[in-house]
Amino acid sequence: MNRLLPAALVCIAVSTLPACAHSPKPNPPTKNRTQAPTSANYGQRADALRWADALAQQQGMDAAWLRQQLTQAKQLEQVRRLMTPSTAPKKATARSWASYRSRFIDPVRIRAGLRFWQENAAALERAQQVYGVPPEIIVGIIGVETIYGRNMGSFRVLDALATLAFDYPPSHPRAAERAAYFQGELAQFLTTAWRSQQDPTQTLGSYAGAMGLGQFMPSSLARFGVDFDGDGKVDLYHSTTDAIGSVANYFRGHGWVPNMPVQYGVTFKPEGADMATLLGPDIKPTFTAEQMLQLGAVPLDGGMQHQGPLALVELLNGEAAPSYVIGTQNFYAITRYNQSSYYAMAVYELGQEVAAALRDAQAAEAATAVDPAPSAPATSPRNAQ
Numbered sequence: 206m207n208r209l210l211p212a213a214l215v216c217i218a219v220s221t222l223p224a225c226a227h228s229p230k231p232n233p234p235t236k237n238r239t240q241a242p243t244s245a246n247y248g249q250r251a252d253a254l255r256w257a258d259a260l261a262q263q264q265g266m267d268a269a270w271l272r273q274q275l276t277q278a279k280q281l282e283q284v285r286r287l288m289t290p291s292t293a294p295k296k297a298t299a300r301s302w303a304s305y306r307s308r309f310i311d312p313v314r315i316r317a318g319l320r321f322w323q324e325n326a327a328a329l330e331r332a333q334q335v336y337g338v339p340p341e342i343i344v345g346i347i348g349v350e351t352i353y354g355r356n357m358g359s360f361r362v363l364d365a366l367a368t369l370a371f372d373y374p375p376s377h378p379r380a381a382e383r384a385a386y387f388q389g390e391l392a393q394f395l396t397t398a399w400r401s402q403q404d405p406t407q408t409l410g411s412y413a414g415a416m417g418l419g420q421f422m423p424s425s426l427a428r429f430g431v432d433f434d435g436d437g438k439v440d441l442y443h444s445t446t447d448a449i450g451s452v453a454n455y456f457r458g459h460g461w462v463p464n465m466p467v468q469y470g471v472t473f474k475p476e477g478a479d480m481a482t483l484l485g486p487d488i489k490p491t492f493t494a495e496q497m498l499q500l501g502a503v504p505l506d507g508g509m510q511h512q513g514p515l516a517l518v519e520l521l522n523g524e525a526a527p528s529y530v531i532g533t534q535n536f537y538a539i540t541r542y543n544q545s546s547y548y549a550m551a552v553y554e555l556g557q558e559v560a561a562a563l564r565d566a567q568a569a570e571a572a573t574a575v576d577p578a579p580s581a582p583a584t585s586p587r588n589a590q
């Protein structure tokens with residue numbers, strides 16, 4: 206099992222960057238092969254070697270081993286391109302919840318989610334008992350992240366993290382901060398590999414270095430990874446049980462409140478609402494239900510009885526009218542996985558769709574049990590004498 210590592214390794218607080226460092230956009234579709242390295246390795250770079258020597262000293266690791274790993278780390282131009290901000294002018298109307306939703310909530314993913322839930326029902330139930338996180342949220346996360354393991358990324362994590370640690374695209378407005386973050390993640394990745402005697406070149410993940418069914422960054426794996434199947438190691442690639450426990454533990458560590466709804470519907474008072482004030486805090490739950498009402502937003506679905514702060518969430522729909530929901534602390538907790546209200550809403554709605562598919566499947570099964578089809582004759586005609 207991975208152990209918690211010194212906090213110093215986690216160089217930037219979770220609250221300032223996507224905790225699992227997913228880029229705001231989900232991973233692009235990747236082909237099922239390793240991306241070819243494109244240029245000179247980091248074992249020839251003075252800055253990278255200085256960094257490795259400092260890490261070795263700080264963590265008491267073998268400096269020669271660390272240098273050897275950097276010798277195998279390749280700069281990936283594709284990773285840099287994917288992290289480079291677009292220079293195309295942004296259209297004010299480009300963002301669309303409807304199109305975002307359609308990318309993640311479709312019959313194929315719902316069917317895969319149903320199968321995942323049915324095959325992992327016991328682990329999902331145990332995760333809810335231990336961590337208080339319901340199955341539909343875990344199913345929603347793993348579905349949105351990797352389609353239940355179908356797309357866990359095909360970049361060597363060592364290459365991706367080294368590229369972003371030492372060659373982060375300078376055109377990014379927060380390039381230095383991002384590079385520091387990825388240096389922390391690379392340090393964590395190599396430290397974990399060294400301590401568990403694993404070969405870091407063998408791990409594949411997203412272009413940001415996210416790993417396994419739930420796409421955990423190395424620091425998240427170290428802090429929240431759980432050996433939920435009890436085989437002595439945390440394996441987020443091959444053990445769906447470990448992945449389920451780890452995702453649930455991640456949520457517990459990021460403020461998930463058991464038995465609290467994720468969101469409520471909302472309508473607005475006919476005389477209008479103070480949208481500037483309501484949307485000011487963005488997704489951070491800030492207003493009580495009563496305050497929301499005074500500002501002109503009327504919580505629905507029992508939201509007026511909600512205890513605790515709420516946020517008005519706006520989801521743009523291109524040139525059509527925006528969609529609005531009221532997010533709770535648990536909606537906010539989903540955005541600790543990826544800091545996007547669109548992402549959180551997709552996770553929530555995928556989970557709801559899969560839960561509905563499961564109920565349908567269970568109802569069909571129950572109907573079959575109660576009202577069996579006419580049984581076949583005891584002796585088939587072929588065997589009749």
Ligand SMILES: [Ca+2]
Pocket residue numbers: 431432433434435436437438439440444447
């Ligand atoms: Ca395990």
